[in-house]
Each structure stands twice: as C-alpha cells, then as structure tokens.
Amino acid sequence: MSPIASASQTGVEAVGVRAVVARPPAALVAAALVGATLVLLPILYTIAEAVTVDFRDAAGLLFRPLVGRLLLNTVSLVIAASLATAVLGTAAAWLVERMDLPGRNVWSALLAAPLAIPPFVTSYAWVSMSNALQDFAGALLVVTCAYYPLVYLPVAAALRGLDPALEETARSLGESGWGCFLRVVLPQLRPALLGGALLVALDTLTEFGAFALLRFRTFTTELYAQYRTGLAGPETSLLALVLVALCLALLFAEFRVRGDARYARVGVGARRTSTPAALGWARFPVLAALGALAVATLGVPIGMIGYWLFQHAQAAISPAAPSSPALVQAVLNSVGYGLFGAAAALLMASPIGYLAVRFPSRWTVLMERAAYLAQGVPGIVVALALISLTVQWVGPLYQSPALLVLAYAILFLPLALVSVRATLTQIPPGLEEAGRSLGQNSASVAWRVVAPLAANGLGAGAALVFIFVSTELTATLLLSPIGTRTLATEVWANTSSVAFAAAAPFAAVMLCLSFAVTWLFANRLSRAAFAGWS
Amino acid sequence: MAHLSVNRLSKAFAGTPVLLGVDLEVASGSLVAVLGASGSGKTTLLRLLSGFERADTGSIEIDGQTVSGPGVHLPPEKRRIGYVAQEGSLFPHLSVADNVAFGLPRAERRNRRKVEALLATVDLPGSYASRAPHQLSGGEQQRVALARALAPAPKLVLLDEPFSSLDAALRVETRQAVSAALAASGATALLVTHDQSEALAMGLQVAVLRRGVMAQIATPEILYRQPVDIAMARFVGEAVILPGAVTAGAALCALGRLPLARPMQDGLVDVMARPEQIRFPSKPNADAPRARVLSVTFYGHDASVLLELEAGAERVMSLVPGYRAPRPGEDVHLSLEGTVMAYPRADTTGTESVELSPSRISQFPMQPLSVTALGIKENLP
Numbered sequence: 001m002s003p004i005a006s007a008s009q010t011g012v013e014a015v016g017v018r019a020v021v022a023r024p025p026a027a028l029v030a031a032a033l034v035g036a037t038l039v040l041l042p043i044l045y046t047i048a049e050a051v052t053v054d055f056r057d058a059a060g061l062l063f064r065p066l067v068g069r070l071l072l073n074t075v076s077l078v079i080a081a082s083l084a085t086a087v088l089g090t091a092a093a094w095l096v097e098r099m100d101l102p103g104r105n106v107w108s109a110l111l112a113a114p115l116a117i118p119p120f121v122t123s124y125a126w127v128s129m130s131n132a133l134q135d136f137a138g139a140l141l142v143v144t145c146a147y148y149p150l151v152y153l154p155v156a157a158a159l160r161g162l163d164p165a166l167e168e169t170a171r172s173l174g175e176s177g178w179g180c181f182l183r184v185v186l187p188q189l190r191p192a193l194l195g196g197a198l199l200v201a202l203d204t205l206t207e208f209g210a211f212a213l214l215r216f217r218t219f220t221t222e223l224y225a226q227y228r229t230g231l232a233g234p235e236t237s238l239l240a241l242v243l244v245a246l247c248l249a250l251l252f253a254e255f256r257v258r259g260d261a262r263y264a265r266v267g268v269g270a271r272r273t274s275t276p277a278a279l280g281w282a283r284f285p286v287l288a289a290l291g292a293l294a295v296a297t298l299g300v301p302i303g304m305i306g307y308w309l310f311q312h313a314q315a316a317i318s319p320a321a322p323s324s325p326a327l328v329q330a331v332l333n334s335v336g337y338g339l340f341g342a343a344a345a346l347l348m349a350s351p352i353g354y355l356a357v358r359f360p361s362r363w364t365v366l367m368e369r370a371a372y373l374a375q376g377v378p379g380i381v382v383a384l385a386l387i388s389l390t391v392q393w394v395g396p397l398y399q400s401p402a403l404l405v406l407a408y409a410i411l412f413l414p415l416a417l418v419s420v421r422a423t424l425t426q427i428p429p430g431l432e433e434a435g436r437s438l439g440q441n442s443a444s445v446a447w448r449v450v451a452p453l454a455a456n457g458l459g460a461g462a463a464l465v466f467i468f469v470s471t472e473l474t475a476t477l478l479l480s481p482i483g484t485r486t487l488a489t490e491v492w493a494n495t496s497s498v499a500f501a502a503a504a505p506f507a508a509v510m511l512c513l514s515f516a517v518t519w520l521f522a523n524r525l526s527r528a529a530f531a532g533w534s
Numbered sequence: 535m536a537h538l539s540v541n542r543l544s545k546a547f548a549g550t551p552v553l554l555g556v557d558l559e560v561a562s563g564s565l566v567a568v569l570g571a572s573g574s575g576k577t578t579l580l581r582l583l584s585g586f587e588r589a590d591t592g593s594i595e596i597d598g599q600t601v602s603g604p605g606v607h608l609p610p611e612k613r614r615i616g617y618v619a620q621e622g623s624l625f626p627h628l629s630v631a632d633n634v635a636f637g638l639p640r641a642e643r644r645n646r647r648k649v650e651a652l653l654a655t656v657d658l659p660g661s662y663a664s665r666a667p668h669q670l671s672g673g674e675q676q677r678v679a680l681a682r683a684l685a686p687a688p689k690l691v692l693l694d695e696p697f698s699s700l701d702a703a704l705r706v707e708t709r710q711a712v713s714a715a716l717a718a719s720g721a722t723a724l725l726v727t728h729d730q731s732e733a734l735a736m737g738l739q740v741a742v743l744r745r746g747v748m749a750q751i752a753t754p755e756i757l758y759r760q761p762v763d764i765a766m767a768r769f770v771g772e773a774v775i776l777p778g779a780v781t782a783g784a785a786l787c788a789l790g791r792l793p794l795a796r797p798m799q800d801g802l803v804d805v806m807a808r809p810e811q812i813r814f815p816s817k818p819n820a821d822a823p824r825a826r827v828l829s830v831t832f833y834g835h836d837a838s839v840l841l842e843l844e845a846g847a848e849r850v851m852s853l854v855p856g857y858r859a860p861r862p863g864e865d866v867h868l869s870l871e872g873t874v875m876a877y878p879r880a881d882t883t884g885t886e887s888v889e890l891s892p893s894r895i896s897q898f899p900m901q902p903l904s905v906t907a908l909g910i911k912e913n914l915p
Contacts, residue, residue: 023588430623433586434679436610437617438637439686444611448636452627 024359025442031351036370038348039410042385043377046244049237049388061235062242066222070239074205074218074246077136081143081204082197088144089151090193092293095286097159100276102283107290108156112149114297116514118471119146120209121507122297124491125304127213128500139216143204145297150203151196158192159185191257198254205247206378209473209488213495219243220380220474227384227478240381251376255369305511308504326490327505334486334510337401338470341408342462345416345469348409350458353420358429368417375414379474382410387478399481407475412465419461423454467517471510487513536597536689536722537562538583543592545578552578554746555592560690560739565716565723567737569730571769575746576726580692583724584617585610596689616683616691616721620698622675624667630678631663637686652681655718657711672700673708680712684719691716691723697732709736730770734758742766758808760795764877767806772838774812774850778805778876785876788846789823795873803876809838811871812852814860818867825850827864832856841868 053061061067095101096108114122123142126133133141162185170184171177186193208220219239226236279286349371356368374382386407390398397403427450435445473488480489487510494503538560545553552575560566570576581587583594585601585608593603596615601608624633634652635643642648650660656677667675676696683691696712697705713736716723727733733740734754741751750762761767764775778787780800785792787805789812815822825841828849837859839852852868860866 428621428623430619430621431625433584433610434617434619434623434625434682435636436586437584437613437615437692438682439611439614440637441609441611449625453625 024355024364028351028355032355032364032367035348035352035413036367038406039371039374039413041389042382042410043244043373045385045389046237046240046381049234050241053234053238058238061238067239067242070217070219070222071242073136073216077139077143077216077218078201078204080140081147082201084140084144085148085151085200086193086197088148088293089196090155090189092148092152092290093156093159095290097156098276099279099286100283101279101286101290104276110294110298111152111290113515113518114146115149115153116467116518117146117298117301117511118209118473118488118514119143119203119207120213120473120488121305121471121491121510122146122301123210123213124495124500124503124507125301127495128308128503129300129304134214135216138214139211141296142210142214143200143207145300146210147200147203148297150199151193154192154196155189158189162188194257195254198250198257202247202250202254202376205243205250206380208378208380209492213492219246220378223380223384224474224478236384240384243378244376244381247376247378248373251373255372302511305504305507308501309508311501311504326485327509330485330487330490330506331509331513333484334470334488334513337404337408337476337486338466340401340405341412341469341472342416342465344405344409345412345465346420346458346462348413349416349420353417353424357421357424358432371417372414374410374412377411379407379411379472380478382407383475383478399479401481401484404476404479404481407479408469408472411472411475412468415468416461416465419457419464420454423457423461424450426457427453463517463520467514471514538690538722538724539595540579540583541593541595543579543582543594544590545575545582545587546590547578552746553582556743556746556748558741558748558751560722560724562722563720564738565713565725565736566739566741567725567727567733568741568743569727569733569737569770570743572728574743576728576743577694579743580617580694580724580726583690584615584692585613614686614689616686616688618676618679618683618691618693618696620695622667622672622679622696624670624675624678624682626667628667629663630665630667630670633667633678634663634682634685636682648685652685653678655684656681656715671704673704673711676700676708677711677715680715684715684721688721691719691721693723693725695727696725698727698729705732734770742769744769759873760875761806764804764806767875772809772851772853774807774809774852776805776807776848776850777879778803780876785874788843788848789850789868789870790821792870792874795875798876802879804879806875806877807870807872809851809853811874812841812850813869813871814852814854814858814866815869818869822867822869825866825868827860827862827866829862830859832859841866843868 050058092111096104096111101107119142122145123138126138126142166184166188167180170180175183205218206220207218208224211218212221212224219242223236223240223243226239352364352367352371355364386403387398390403431449431453432445435449436442440448470486471488473492476486476489477492480486485493487506490506491503491510494500494506538558540556540558543553543556544551556575556579558566558568568576568579578587582589582602588607589602591604593606594601595603596613600606601613624630625636628636630653631646631649632643634649635645638645638648646663649663653660653662658674658677658681662670662674662678667678670678679696680691680693693712697708700708709732725733725736727736734757737754739751740754740757742749742757744765750757750766752760757766758770761770764773767773767775776787776789778785780786780794780798780803782800783794783797785794785803785805789805789807792805792807824844826844828840828842830840831838833856835856836853837856839854839860841850841852842848843850854860
C-alpha cells in the first residue's frame with residue numbers, strides 16, 4: 001500500500017473515533033453555560049416584559065400608524081440596502097478578482113477599508129457636507145457605503161476559491177461569457193453572496209447612530225427616543241420584540257445559507273488561479289467607477305473629517321471649540337473600554353468555543369448557537385434590557401463600568417467566538433493528548449500547549465473585537481457611567497448639536513485607531529475572522 | 535518496564551460497538567504489535583489504554599494496578615504511559631529539546647545533557663536540540679516523538695501507526711531506530727499498525743484485532759504459518775487455498791499429499807499454503823503435479839507466478855526468486871516445501887456428511903508423498 005493511501009485511510013479512522021469523545025470537564029461546561037445564559041438574558045427579558053402587556057393592549061400598540069411607518073421605513077431600507085450592496089459588492093469583487101485591473105492589490109485593500117469606518121461616522125461626514133441628505137435616500141447612501149464590503153469580502157474570497165476548470169469546462173461546452181457567469185459562477189457564489197447580503201440586512205436593522213444623525217426613523221431610533229423621553233416600559237419592550245423578531249428571522253436565514261461553511265477554514269492549498277480577463281477599452285470607465293466608489297466610501301468620510309479639522313469652530317452651524325483634555329480623556333476611555341471589552345468577550349467565548357471544537361455534541365452545539373444569537377440582538381435592545389434588569393435587581397451595577405463591559409462582551413461574543421473557533425480548529429487534538437500522556441494535567445496542557453499555540457489567533461480576534469468595542473456607540477450611549485465619554489459618544493454628541501468642527505478631532509482619532517489596528521492584523525483578520533464574520 | 539493486562543475490554547461509540555471484550559497480556563519489556571484493518575478498533579484500544587477514552591466494561595491493569603475498570607478511570611497524566619501518535623504530534627511552538635523535555639519534572643527540563651542523551655537513544659545528533667519541529671523530516675519527527683515519550687521513563691509505550699506517514703525507505707530506517715531505542719530503554723511497548731509486514735517484523739508477539747475482537751495472538755512465525763482461519767491467512771499474507779481432504783494425518787489436494795502443520799481430524803478441508811512454498815524443482819519427481827504458467831509479475835527481487843494446475847484446472851500463485859521466474863506459457867513441475875494448514879470446509883453446511891466419500895477422494899492424486907518426495911532436496915542451478 002502506498003504511504004499516501006495508508007495515511008489517508010488511517011486518518012479517516014482517527015477522525016471517526018474522535019468525532020465522539022469523552023465527557024467535557026464540569027468547570028468548562030459551567031463557564032460556557034454562564035456565557036450562553038448572559039447572552040440569552042436580554043432576549044429573554046425583552047420577551048418576558050413584552051408578554052406582561054395585555055393581549056388587546058398589545059394589539060392596539062402594535063397595529064398603529066407609528067409601527068406601520070417604522071416597519072415600512074425599516075423593511076424598505078433593508079431590502080434596498082441588501083440589493084444595492086449585493087450588486088455593488090459582487091461587481092467590485094468580479095472586477096478585482098477576474099479582470100486585469102491596473103493596481104489590483106491597491107483596489108482590493110481600498111474596497112475592504114470602509115469596514116473600518118463606523119457607519120455613524122460616514123453618516124456624520126455626509127450630513128456635515130450637505131443638509132440635503134436626509135431620510136431614505138441619505139440612509140440608503142450611507143448604509144450602502146458603509147456595508148458593501150460585507151458582500152465584497154466573502155464574494156471575492158469565493159471567487160478566489162472557485163476552480164477555474166469549471167468555467168473553462170462551461171466555455172468548452174459552448175456557453176458564452178455571460179451564460180457562464182449566470183449558470184456556473186453565480187450558483188457557486190450564492191452562499192457567499194446571500195450570506196453577505198443577509199449580514200448587511202442584519203446590520204441595517206440594528207444600526208442606530210447613522211440613522212439618528214440622518215433623522216431617518218427606524219425601530220432603533222424610536223426605541224432610543226422612547227428611552228430618552230422616559231417612556232420606556234412594556235410598550236418599548238413590545239417594539240423591541242418586533243425588531244428582535246426581524247433580526248432573528250434574518251439570522252436564521254443566514255445560518256441556513258451559510259450552514260457549516262461559516263466555520264470552514266479558508267483553503268490554503270496552491271489552487272490554480274484563473275487568468276484575469278482583459279478589460280480593453282472598458283478599463284477607463286471601470287477605473288472611474290471604482291474611483292467614484294472609493295471617493296464616496298473613503299474619500300468623503302476622511303475628507304470631511306479633514307475639512308472640519310482645519311475649520312474654525314464658527315464655520316459649523318453650531319460653534320463649539322474642540323478641547324484637548326476632552327480628547328485625551330475620550331481616547332483613554334475608548335482604548336480602556338476596548339481592551340476590557342475585548343478581554344471579556346474572549347473570556348466568555350473561550351469555554352464555549354473550546355467545548356464546541358473539542359467536545360462536539362448536541363448540547364455544546366446548542367450552546368454555541370445560543371452565543372451566535374447575540375449577533376441578532378441590536379445593541380439598543382441589549383442596553384435597554386440591561387438597564388431595566390440592573391435597576392430592578394442589582395442597583396449598584398447600574399451605570400457602572402462593569403455593566404458596560406458586560407454589554408460589550410454580550411454584543412461581540414459572536415465575533416470573538418468565530419476567532420476562538422477558527423484558532424482552536426487549527427490546533428490538532430493530538431497535541432493536547434501528547435501533553436496529557438507526558439504526565440501533564442489538563443490545566444498544565446492548557447497553559448503549556450494550547451495557550452502558546454492559540455495566542456496569535458486569539459490576539460487577532462481580540463484586536464477585531466477591540467476595534468468594534470472602541471467605536472461602539474449605542475450601548476455606550478445608554479450604559480456609560482455618568483461623565484464617561486468615549487470617542488464615539490463625543491462624535492455623537494457634537495454632531496447631534498451640529499457642532500461638526502468639534503466632532504472632527506474625535507472622529508479623526510477614532511479612524512486612525514481603527515485603521516491602525518486593522519492594518520496591523522489585516523492578514524490574520526482576513527484569514528480567520530472575516531471569513532466567518534463578514 | 536511493566537506488565538500490561540487487558541481483560542474483557544469493551545467500548546461502543548454512539549451505540550456502535552468498536553471493541554467487544556478484548557483480552558491482551560503483554561509481558562514486561564516485550565513489544566507486541568496489534569495488527570488490524572482500518573475500522574477494526576485498534577486506535578480505540580490505544581486510546582482506552584492511554585486514558586483518552588473511557589472503557590464501557592472490562593479492565594486494564596499495569597503491573598497489577600487497575601488504571602481502568604468498574605468505577606476506576608485514571609486520567610492520562612497519572613498512567614505513566616508514553617504515547618507516540620501517527621503524525622508524531624510534536625509541539626510546533628517548542629524546539630526539539632523543549633519537546634523532549636516537556637514531560638520531565640521542571641528542574642530537569644533545562645538539563646541539556648539529559649536531552650542529548652535521549653536524542654542519542656533514537657539515533658539523532660545532539661545538535662538537533664535547538665531545531666524547530668518543522669525543520670525535521672518525517673522520520674526524524676517520529677524519532678523525536680519517541681524520545682519525548684521515553685523521557686519521563688514510562689511504564690508502557692504505545693505507538694499508533696508511527697511509520698504510516700513515512701515513505702518506504704524512511705520507514706525501514708525509522709523502524710530500526712525505534713526498535714533499537716525501545717529495546718535499549720527496556721520499556722514494554724504496544725505498536726498498532728495495519729501493515730502486516732511491519733507487525734511481523736517488529737512484534738515479539740502479534741495480536742490481530744478483527745472487528746473488535748482479538749482473533750489471534752501469536753509469535754510472528756506461528757501467525758504467518760498457522761493462522762487460525764482462512765480469513766486470517768489471507769490477512770497476514772498471500773495465501774494459496776485449495777480444496778482437499780485430510781486423511782491419515784496428511785492433507786490431500788491438487789498439489790499432492792502434504793504434511794500438516796497441525797494435526798487435524800479426517801474430513802473435507804481447505805488446504806492453505808503460502809505462495810513461496812510452491813517451487814519449480816529442476817529434477818522433479820515423476821508424479822509431481824504439473825501446471826502451466828499463465829502470467830508472471832516481475833518485482834525484481836522476486837516474481838509472482840500465476841499457475842493453472844493440470845489436474846482440476848485450479849489456479850495457484852507462486853512466489854519465486856526473481857532470477858528464477860519462468861516464462862508465461864511454460865509448462866512446469868511443482869513441488870511444495872514445508873507444511874500446510876487445513877481448515878474444515880466452510881461450504882459443508884451440515885447437510886452433507888463430512889465423512890469422506892470415495893468419489894470425493896478420487897479427485898485427488900492418491901500417491902503417498904513424503905516431504906522428500908515433494909522435492910525438498912531440489913538442486914539449485
């Protein structure tokens with residue numbers, strides 16, 4: 001028997017044996033259960049609050065013009081944004097991956113970069129440029145600019161992964177270029193494309209800051225308004241429940257579309273890449289179009305922030321000078337909360353991810369799925385639920401830094417979990433067993449074998465969570481201790497009061513931070529985290 | 535150095551039984567090869583021994599201490615069992631020296647001389663200590679893995695197909711190095727493999743695991759020459775199977791009257807010989823069976839020859855030294871060297887009497903043949 005054949009044969013056997021394994025350690029299960037419970041807490045609370053409303057009252061509260069308008073606004077924007085990003089993202093991915101575009105590497109970086117700009121900053125840039133951009137059109141523009149990389153990245157990765165032999169076969173069977181795209185390429189891109197578009201839909205549903213600045217009313221802005229006016233009560237929970245139901249429906253659709261592909265490792269083998277097609281004369285209009293896209297998504301936010309940085313405060317409608325002590329304080333707060341939030345999310349994700357990877361069973365998979373539910377719960381719902389819970393049951397936690405960190409951990413648990421999982425999957429279980437057979441107990445093996453091997457991957461995951469936490473707006477706005485302001489809340493506060501110049505330094509620092517961390521970890525993120533998350 | 539005793543060990547995964555009451559004794563300081571096809575449960579047996587899995591029933595004792603049994607499950611790190619995995623499983627973040635020293639007490643981990651001594655036992659130079667695992671060849675990785683397993687002086691060393699990922703040349707060399715290192719350390723060892731020649735070459739004893747049951751435990755020679763049944767005969771090597779009968783302590787078949795390796799009751803049997811037992815004597819007996827060469831597969835050092843017997847048109851395979859391979863179409867005389875095994879016929883399903891009927895016996899040549907008559911004293915050219 002050839003060595004290759006024998007190795008693969010026994011490999012199959014070994015995998016088969018390891019698919020069902022011994023009972024997991026109790027402490028690990030307990031830790032994972034705590035994490036999963038904390039994630040489910042806001043959802044369960046929202047449901048519990050909503051069902052206290054009398055059925056007839058509930059009907060009256062749900063079937064009123066306000067809810068209808070919110071629903072119309074939200075759903076139409078979600079659909080429009082998904083379609084726009086799907087077309088834009090796929091076209092951009094096709095051009096970069098399959099055409100002889102001049103400067104392909106530069107374009108692929110430029111097209112992914114908008115992901116590092118929080119949508120409310122994009123919103124701030126457009127709003128501060130022109131008052132004309134309001135309502136639906138403005139919201140669609142901002143959301144499309146901010147979220148199209150969510151389609152671009154997975155579709156580009158899928159295009160890279162396609163076997164060019166399939167397209168060549170189709171062409172040899174007499175299919176034209178377009179027919180080949182529609183009949184061979186598009187069906188293979190479907191999981192990536194649909195998954196990306198569903199993520200855009202989900203993020204559009206949960207976005208708050210960008211819409212509030214544009215005065216576009218959605219469920220999230222309405223929930224915030226009710227909270228601010230002190231009207232928050234069971235009716236708010238009812239409204240939140242409608243939003244959560246929409247989100248969860250999208251999330252389940254996304255689970256179904258991606259299936260286990262979400263966990264699959266990105267292939268590393270030396271696959272033959274397709275030869276890029278010649279653009280010919282079309283190269284100039286294509287370059288112009290991509291240039292326009294880059295200007296809209298990157299140029300406008302960066303340009304507007306730059307513009308306001310060098311303007312006198314009076315140039316803005318509402319004059320307010322930026323102060324440097326406030327800037328330093330905001331940077332410290334953002335970085336501090338970013339670090340604690342990332343650590344907490346990773347701490348919560350590690351036991352869940354470890355159980356799911358090393359002890360796959362119905363229960364551990366269920367726990368993991370529960371953790372992923374956090375992705376479908378808007379920050380505003382989590383924040384409102386945590387406020388109500390702490391006010392009612394644990395008063396001292398209300399407006400404490402710990403509660404804010406907990407909220408971050410809940411919100412970004414799925415993100416951390418994707419990294420944890422991807423990292424642990426790459427560590428062969430044989431290494432841990434080798435450690436055990438050499439007389440080391442499980443704690444010692446975790447410290448001497450798993451930790452050093454996972455450090456890189458978990459570090460990249462932590463960096464990603466750090467970016468999201470340090471630029472998070474909604475939960476921070478509602479939960480931060482009195483007097484604590486982060487870069488995000490400063491931008492928000494100044495923009496809300498139309499003090500565009502005062503907001504600029506905070507926005508500039510935030511973007512620098514975000515781009516710097518993204519750039520540092522770009523390679524690892526694109527491999528480990530983006531494949532699953534975005 | 536320790537005595538291993540496995541009693542009635544059983545394990546099922548999700549309702550599918552993998553091991554069905556396995557018994558195994560490994561004497562102190564010996565090396566037993568566990569041979570099994572893939573899916574026979576051999577990897578599960580190793581994982582139960584090392585403590586990575588929990589047995590459903592049965593017990594495992596090392597030097598009289600129960601490490602696994604009813605209500606007892608010693609964790610892997612308390613068993614003092616060294617484990618060498620298929621892929622070696624060297625820690626990629628540690629140097630060779632740190633890998634080897636991993637299981638040593640903290641105070642000894644920095645002892646460079648000890649590490650170099652351990653590397654020397656697996657025939658690797660001390661200069662390898664500072665290398666990273668990925669800088670080693672597959673065979674070297676396996677040797678480091680063995681040195682690492684031997685470092686904490688385990689009572690028992692388990693080797694899970696340690697050579698299967700190596701290419702043929704490296705495999706022989708690594709096998710020898712591992713054999714020598716194991717012998718030098720005096721450790722009791724259990725080697726799991728699906729490769730028959732590896733099991734026969736390395737094991738002091740070979741235990742064949744078949745569908746979760748130990749089908750035969752014997753020395754390599756007994757296993758090869760006296761397998762318990764025809765399936766076993768085919769599993770541990772090439773086998774020539776001919777219908778025949780046992781009468782008066784000898785087997786009658788198309789190859790003549792042949793001496794039995796094990797005495798058997800009279801009756802219809804399948805006669806089993808090994809292809810290398812079939813020879814083409816240059817000075818054949820007058821009554822030697824004749825055959826025509828159908829095809830020859832030439833391997834270099836030897837050649838396998840497919841023959842059709844003149845009597846009964848049975849086809850048999852013979853293995854001869856390469857330089858003596860006949861040509862296809864040639865007519866040859868055959869002789870059979872050594873003894874054969876006989877197994878009661880599987881197709882006599884009770885309806886037919888096992889008693890020999892004259893008509894059945896008449897199919898076979900009746901000349902009494904002795905070992906000498908079979909051409910043992912053939913003259914080599």
